[in-house]
Amino acid sequence: MNDDPPEQDISSASHSQRIAIIGAGTIGLSIATFHIPFGNPITIYDTRPNLHEYIQANLPPLLASSSSTTTPHPSSQLPPNLTITTDLASAVQHADIIQESTPEVASLKQSLWARIERLCPPTALLWSSTSGIPASTQSAHLRDPSRLLVVHPYNPPHIMPLLEVVPSPATQPALVRETLRFWREERGRRPVLVRKEVPGFVANRLAFALLREAVHLVAEGVVGVRDVDAVVEASMGPRWAVAGPLRSYAAGGGEKGLKGFFEKIGGTVQECWRDQGRVEMGGEWEKDVFREVQEAYGTFGKEDAEERDSITRGVLEAIRVGRLDAERRREELKVLERVAETEKLD
């Protein structure tokens, strides 16, 4: 378990790259929040009215919540490395990285990228935060479609480590490599290469497969809403936060790995697969399940989000520290073994 990304080290990161955030919605602001402490010049572009007031109201609480203090005291001061603009040209003309987080409408993204391409430096990296519109679609009006790729963060981006990097078949491999390097080495995050443009990319496909079965089991009366969540929170959640499903099940198979796991309980796996629910959107189940979820949790408010994010940061920190500890123990063991070896030779 020694394939962790390197530590996030703000002091050694490159401060020279200029980052343009296109779209100041939830995702755009969260991405800006993540980059700001690294010191790079950040420009946020959006066309909404009263953009400055809007950012003044919404960014500082995010910035406060991204620090590790448990009781955030948001300042109303905007950070000195941040510029806000409603002029696309001034946002992108000197940018090294352009991350787009505008509404999920293919035609809007297509014309936006065509405008950006005419305004930005020829070397700028063009990244889209889309969760569904592939780069090959977005690049329709680009003169050079090989520049664009999807860099899809997991919500909220200023907290969650995942970035799905999804090139189109036209994207230059060198730009994919540079994108992976940037997130891994300069940001200490976990960028993951998705090799084909499939609907939902990887994270959502996996999550929605489990979600479908969860909805099915609630709709069938097998388990309650709070209980199905409790099952995940008390088993796969913490397990998979530490080691993903293939690694975990390979561990369960002992010396024979994943093959051994399937030899042991393949029958049960097959039975579960055969019995898996195939609920569809818009089906009869929706009304009951929506109501039961509403009754269980009520409305999710700002304080709930703060609480969830604060505990999530604690979980991610526990994993980071746990991996460092394990690394240290492995190093200590190696030293002790070398000492024992030397003593034998003496």
Place this chain on the structure above:
Amino acid sequence: MNDDPPEQDISSASHSQRIAIIGAGTIGLSIATFHIPFGNPITIYDTRPNLHEYIQANLPPLLASSSSTTTPHPSSQLPPNLTITTDLASAVQHADIIQESTPEVASLKQSLWARIERLCPPTALLWSSTSGIPASTQSAHLRDPSRLLVVHPYNPPHIMPLLEVVPSPATQPALVRETLRFWREERGRRPVLVRKEVPGFVANRLAFALLREAVHLVAEGVVGVRDVDAVVEASMGPRWAVAGPLRSYAAGGGEKGLKGFFEKIGGTVQECWRDQGRVEMGGEWEKDVFREVQEAYGTFGKEDAEERDSITRGVLEAIRVGRLDAERRREELKVLERVAETEKLD
């Protein structure tokens, strides 16, 4: 997010209940490891040769790893509240709780329970750790099938909080309530009621639904083995450790809850569901995927397990502490609001 189980408080737990562990395999020993620190008299029954030496060799490292110290120093001393026996009668004759963790063979469990029923007190709780054989099958030879239910732990039980409580249609509701109460109140764990005997219960069904899609995406060349695990470790894992999928997606829907979430991205969800892989056990994919997993991770050894379990304990502790902190902040806010209210009235 204030539906946590009460804290695990060893000092206030009932020490009087006598617990018989039937079967000293991986699960049986892990369950014993969990109960031992609570001080209850524990008896482990198994028919394997050299049972005492076997337990002497395998239990102390587990006990050491279940403490919170990061560098376990296993003692070879067995705890004073533990009895080991190869005689079923002496294991169960005074037991209040009997937890069976023998091999997954229905006929063996059926005859074992019939023997246990003749030997144990009429009030003893009869629990099976099975991951697949329902209580209605196991109770075939019982005079009183209403006594038996499944209490399925998540591996490894001395670390993971989940217990799936699965009664048969015949199980007495009072015994189900007492089982849920014991695990929640006396053990500070998260017992979850599964209302119908379905294949795989709930946890495995959910996990295997995601596993199937993970295997499908690797087999289709969309993503590598390490990368599919990295996706889960860096996104859903930590997210769902803190808040399960229904709660998380309801949060994503804003004021409209889960309905709002599906209104926003139901199209993508449906597209992912439509495109979901239907791989089957024994298919062509197995060879390639097994080999790729083997190449990625090699053989999972004792040190890997210790590392995983140690980091998992850190994650669970971070969640526990984070929830306590959040609870404290909510209480503080209430007090401040009351003070403000009083000052207004003055």
